Amino acid sequence: MSIRLILGAVDNLRGIAVRTPMLTSAALNEQLGRTVWVKAENQQLTGSFKLRGAYNALALMDAETRSRGVVGASSGNHAAALALAAHRLEVPVTVVVPENLPSVKRQAIEDLGARIVPYGRLAGRRDALVHEIADRGGLTIVPSANDEQVIAGAGTVGWEMLQEHPDLTALVVPVGGGGLAAGTALAASAHNPGPRVFGAEPATADDTHRSLQAGRRISIAPPRTIADGLGHTEPARIPFHINQRLLAGVVTVPEGAISEAMAHLWRLFRLVAEPSGAVAFAGLLHALGRLPDGPVGVVVSGGNVDWNTYKTQVDTAMTRWETPLHAAAVLH
Template sequence: MTNSKQKWGGCVGDYTLSYKDVEQAQTRLRMVAHRTPLSLSRTFSDRTGAAIYLKMENMQKTGAFKIRGAFNKIAALSSRQRAKGVITASAGNHAQGVALAAQHFGIPATVVMPARAPESKVSATQGYGAQVVLTGDNYDEAYVAALALSLQQGSTFVHAFDDPDVIAGQGTIGMEIMEDLPTVEDIVVPVGGGGLISGIALAVKQLWPHVRVIGVQPAGSDAAYRSWHSGSLQHIEHPHSVADGLSVKTPGQLTFAMMRKFVDDFVLVSDKEIEQTMCLMLERSKVLTEGAGAAALAALLSERLHLQGHRVAVVVSGGNVDLTRVSGLTAQFAGVK
């Protein structure tokens, strides 16, 4: 159980999260989200000396894990709150997760994106029925605009990671891993703002405290890594990484508290290691993944983690990547062993 005061996304208060919250989220998601495979990879097991099981959230609806948290958040709202709609700020997977969840409930959704957001992401989000507002030069400016619109409209802001219901939704991944592989010893998770690893760690540590939960972050976007190691929230003004889904200036207050309590270790990987892993996953396992989705496995392949002889679950968080980007990477790393 964890308790922390949250002051993000229009929510202020003391929140206590426990395994029961994740169980409730699992019930809500049962007929909505896919139960994604946890697949043993002989190729990557041989390369690392560990038994590597890939949790394939790249096969989730919308192509990433975000639907879990977004749907659970919206499902937890009262009918009056849902009637007023939801709003979020995102130019990535969270935008599509919120849009699809809102579509399921038949409620209005607004997604605020930076003015120069890729047209492919704008159209994908609109395809799920959301209204897209383009404003600001970056995510942070879009975030401020979304909070202002939320207050004006009376709609509920759905934070991408620093929200108890969102965290509980992401925690269902941890439950599935433990149900499918009760003998797992380590779970390796990519980290941006910390919602995914906080939820997984919450679910796992409540009943299986011996299982190690390990975070992985890009070296150029390491606010959560710095925060976890220093014991205080750290801020990065200009995070940068090929794993754009992990490029966050600072983790949330709630997620920071949970990571400090539940996460066992935290390592960094380089962009080159992430890109090489993306290519290896496509070439050797026929798995298409985005940079964020490849980060956790990159930590093992690059020997940032030494887990030889262990049973290891590796979270492949998403697969939404521009195919022209993949083409460039495969040419760059052709022949890499």
């Protein structure tokens, strides 16, 4: 892959995806001793960055392929993005989602007219089910990460960040399948001087961290984490090879740090982040000493979260605090 694919995605998404804001907080900057810019992809259409990759992939399909329909699997955000992209381009779409998908995500998908097929998250048959549906109906699979055009669309997040703030010395992004990290790393690699790009993932779902250490893709048991969008058992093949070459490292964060990050994002920026969307901010606070000096960009990748889940996580985090910005969170 090259930067040309990302620049092509920038053109394809013009007028389709929202150019989301980058926010900063004087209180946070003073506490950390550096400037932090937060890319608010929770304000993207469908509530996450995923629209960028889904729409780019569908827009580049030929008309005959699109007319037969598409299918994709997701913990929720890719499914909603695929549903919206398909709706805009008048493409029949089926999405395979977990049985326990948060209701806010399921409702968004249903409202866009997608056909929903549930699966048991712990059964490990998601990919096989997707292939069965594709083979039976002649549908084209649109992966959430393992596709060059999906990665290129995700890479427009990093491209926008560096267009607005070319002095960023580091970018921190969440890692699930690895598409956003790979696209961001590709965008950064074309920038001179390029910032170092760090991934962040839950400590209980550390498949990418383990895989990078091993030098090959490692499969883990289905993880249990509040960051349901990052609960992968293995990094996707195409993003992994890019991340293996370009990522500066992956920070793993405990579950408590994720809920604290959600609370910080609300208190400092008035941003509602789902647990997966807050993981990169948790990574920033958890591994500040690993980042180079200078301004840092952090991606808040999504905000699709049930109210009860959100309130529980934020209330739990706030009961542990003694100061507005919990000191322990920034001194790891």
